Amino acid sequence: MTDKNVSFSESSVLYLKARTVAITVISGILQNHGSLSTQLSKHVGRVSNDHQPKLKEMCFGVCRWFPKLNSIALSMLQQPFEEDDYDLYAALLIGLYQIEYMDTPDHAAVNEAVEATKELNKDWAGKLINAVLRRYLRECDDIVASIESMPSVEYVHPKWLVKRIKKHWPAHLETIVDANNSHPPMCIRVNQRHVSRETAIDILTEQGIDTEKGDFSPVSLYLKKPVRVNQLPNFDFGYFSVQDESAQLAAFLLDLSNGEKVLDACAAPGGKTGHLLERKDIALTAVELESWRLDKINENLERLDLTADVICADVCDLDSWWDGQFFDKILLDAPCSATGVIRRNPDIKINRKPNDVVELTVIQKNILETVWKTLAPGGQLLYATCSILEEENTLQIEHFLENHVDAIEKELSLPDDCGIKVAHGRQLLPQQQSHDGFYYCLLEKSV
Ligand SMILES: C[S@@+](CC[C@H](N)C(=O)[O-])C[C@H]1O[C@@H](n2cnc3c(N)ncnc32)[C@H](O)[C@@H]1O
Incomplete structure (x- = not known):
């Protein structure tokens, strides 16, 4: 690393340049070492407060426009970068992003990317990065014209996801991709x-x-x-x-009464845990699998001055956390593809794969079947995901209802113009300048 790469704050803390840290974050995402939010929270403190907006803009921007930037880059490279050189690829993508979407002067975008090869001790790649970016500056119209009919470029989403959205929501394709490609409110x-x-x-x-x-x-x-x-x-x-508006609906749809025993089955980071407790005086058990995410729930509750029994466990392992007392209400905000919140987590465009959806539907099914056993007769379970894919939502519930004669679907107390009524439950699609994509279905256990 050269000393051009660092600056001193007033308190003499050594900070890195936004672009240097952005390369670390983006190459971490390309290598699937964690989500954008995890990578950013790990590295954001390495740049001064003043430069954090620039860092975020580069990281979110590259992820948001990745399907297009990636196609542009691949169309000019003789072969893709090896995984060991994903830091170089990140520098190239950031350079393209600066040229296309930021007000960085073109020559500065090229120079910064070439400079990055030196900081990375990969000077050998300087010529290549320089040549690719300069070619893009000369030929951008032709290059974009040659790839613009690719679904990943036209819609700026991975091809598999465009196919799914076209299949599930043909009339809403433009609304969904425009919302996903925009900045969230x-x-x-x-x-x-x-x-x-x-x-x-x-x-x-x-x-x-x-x-x-x-x-x-x-x-x-x-x-x-x-x-x-x-x-x-x-x-x-x-x-x-x-908290997004669509996520806020959960605590209203689960019609709580004071004194009830309630389970928040997949709780971290605790957005809905806090809201449930704000609404009513309930005895809330919050279960979360990932120990490192528990701090967030506790932090939220402390700030709100509310209490819950927060447990780190696999909610499917009932012996490890359940005392056998039935719950009156259950919120199951299941792990999902997060395809309704892509604008907040644009790295989904890079790392989410069709097979993840298959695996997630199995996890959702297991959690749903297990927590159903802990629900009191007459009790209600709200199933929620921030997905827009039917296999995680209405089809998941259809399968559950077919196999559980004691489950009855209940009407959701939502106005007709809130989302789309689907075979089971309600699907909210992401809307520009409004709510995220979300799915809800309310089930009651027969007495
Ligand atoms: C969609 S997030 C929940 C968001 C949360 N309800 C909120 O509003 O802040 C799903 C959570 O479920 C957790 N999870 C996944 N599998 C689980 C399991 N088997 N048992 C408990 N928690 C699980 C994940 O770690 C993740 O934190």
Whole structure:
């Protein structure tokens, strides 16, 4: 690493350039070493606060436009980069992203990418990166014209996913891909234990934060301009939480009463755990498989000053966590393909594969079958995913209903214009400047 690569903050902390850290993050994603959010949270502190927006823009941007940038790059390379050189590939993709979508001058984008080869001690690749980017600058119209009919380029999604969306949602293809390719709005949940939505609007307006009410969740506010959470008044005292509007619906659809025993079966990071507890005084058990994600649930609960029995366990291993007392209500927010929240997790465009969906449907089926055993007769289970794929949603429920005569599907208390009524439950598709994609179905156990 050369010293051109680092800068000193006022407090003499050694910071790296945004582009240097972006290369680490993107090559980590290309090597499937973790999601964009995991990689970013690991590395974001290596650049100064001032440069964090640039780092995020590069990382989110490259992931969001990856299907197109990747096709552009591959069309100019004689052979793809080996895995050992994914850092170089990341530098090239960042260079292309800067040229296409950022206001970086073209010559600076090329120079920075070539400079990166030196920082990576791979000077041998400088000529290649220089040649590819300069060729793109000369021939971009022809290059783009030669690949633009590819589905991955036309829709900026992986080909397999375009096929699925066309199959499941032919009339909504454009809406879905446009939403997925856009920047998500910042949506917050107002904690009604502290303040009403009307009062919250006034408090936020006083701070210069303009908001708009969401149409479906009565506690949702969209911020006209995103802010850092610590700019939200009384955030540390639990007045607000950042949560998409469609995710906020879960706590309303599971019609809770005070005193009920409730299971949050797949709880981390605890967005819905907190909301369930904000709504009613319930005895909540929150189960989460990944120990490292438990801290997030506890952090959320502490901030909201709410309590739950938070357990680290595989919810399918009942012996390890269940005391045999039935639950009145269960929220099963199942692990899923996250195809409804691609705009918030654009790395899905790089690493999600069709086989993941197959594996996830098996996991969802097992969790659903297992937690159903812990539901009291007459109790209700809300099945939720942030997927838009029918095999994880309506088909999953269809299969469950066919095999569980004690399960009855219940009407969801949602207005008709909220999402699309499907064979079982309701499918919300991602909308630009509005909610994410989500699926809900409510089941009741016969007495
Ligand atoms: C969609 S996320 C849940 C989001 C959460 N409900 C919220 O609103 O913040 C699914 C979670 O289920 C967890 N999970 C996956 N398999 C599990 C299992 N067998 N037992 C418990 N948790 C599991 C994942 O680690 C992940 O944190």
